[in-house]
Every structure is written in structure tokens, then in C-alpha cells.
Amino acid sequence: MKFFKHLITVTKHRLVVLKHCFKVGLYWRGICHDLSKYSPSEFIPGVKYFQGNRSPQVKERELLGYSKAWLHHKGKNKHHFEYWTDTDALGNTVFVKMPVVYFAEMICDRIAASKIYLKEKYTDSSPLEYFLSKPNATMNQSTKQDLHYFLQMLAERGEEYTFKALKQFIKVNKA
Secondary structure (H helix, E strand, O other): OHHHHHHHHHHHHHHHHHHHHHHOOOHHHHHHOOHHHHOHHHHHHHHHOOOOOOOHHHHHHHHHOOOHHHHHHHHHOOOOHHHHEEEOOOOOEEEOOOOHHHHHHHHHHHHHHHHHHHHHHOOOOHHHHHHHOOOOOOOOHHHHHHHHHHHHHHHHHOHHHHHHHHHHHHHHHOO
16 A cells, blocks of 8 residues: 555656646756656655655654665755765865756755645745755755745745746756
């Protein structure tokens, strides 16, 4: 039963992200979003630790102290800010600014994840509330400021306005 519930959850999430990505003009990113979740490295732990109201990776991390599925996922998916972490020649951690297409996909992903896990409790403030609950998230400061800006916009102005603004942001900042 967990197999089908996880499969349905992942697929629903991907479809919501696809819809959001299409609204901001990221057609290919929407189509390719989270395909790695169907790989054995991510899907099997996803089934094993499935709960329905939060990511299975959270449960895996609680039980093992880390999530092997997450390590695989963030290494394969550029829409996660953790992907954009490196070390400089001295071994210092460097947080790289996310390219705009992956940044926009990240916003679509966060909105979709909130909708999938919160179900009827979702509001346009939910992604911002989640972001604010993680003040120690280590990402590039410019990326963090832009993320806060768009999530605040979503909370205050709604999805339609935010997606239009995000689409314009992509157009202006695409390299």
C-alpha cells in the first residue's frame, strides 16, 4: 500500500510543479522535474519511510541521522539550493547564486510541496511560513533574498500575480 501511496504522491507533486513551471515559461524544467524520484536510490527509501504528510527523507534522516535518498536527490536536481554549494581552494564552503531557471523551478517546487503535504490546510502563506521556519538554511544570500521576496509576494498578492512576476524575473535575468 505504501508503494502506491508514495507513487501517487510523487506523481501528483510532479504534475503540480509541471503546471506551475508552464505558467512561468519553464516547459522543459517542468517536464524533467524530479524524475530522479523514480530511481531505485530515491523511490525505495521513499516507500520505506512514506508518511503522507511530509517528505520520507525527513523520517529517514530522523532514524539514520542522514538521508541517503536526499543526498542522491540534491546531487541530481539543480532546483535545490543545496546543489549550489561548493568549497573554495582553502576548503571554505561557498554558496553559489542559483541560475534563474533553477531558482524559479525551486519556487514552483516549494509551492507544490506545500500544496501536496498540507492538502486543504494550504494557503499562499504556507511556503513563506516554511521558509521562515528554517532561518539557518545555508544558501547564497542573493538567492535567499530573492526567495524571500517571491514567497512574500505569494503570501501578499497570490499565485497568479507571483507567477507573472516570476516569469518576468526569468526573462530579465536569464543569461
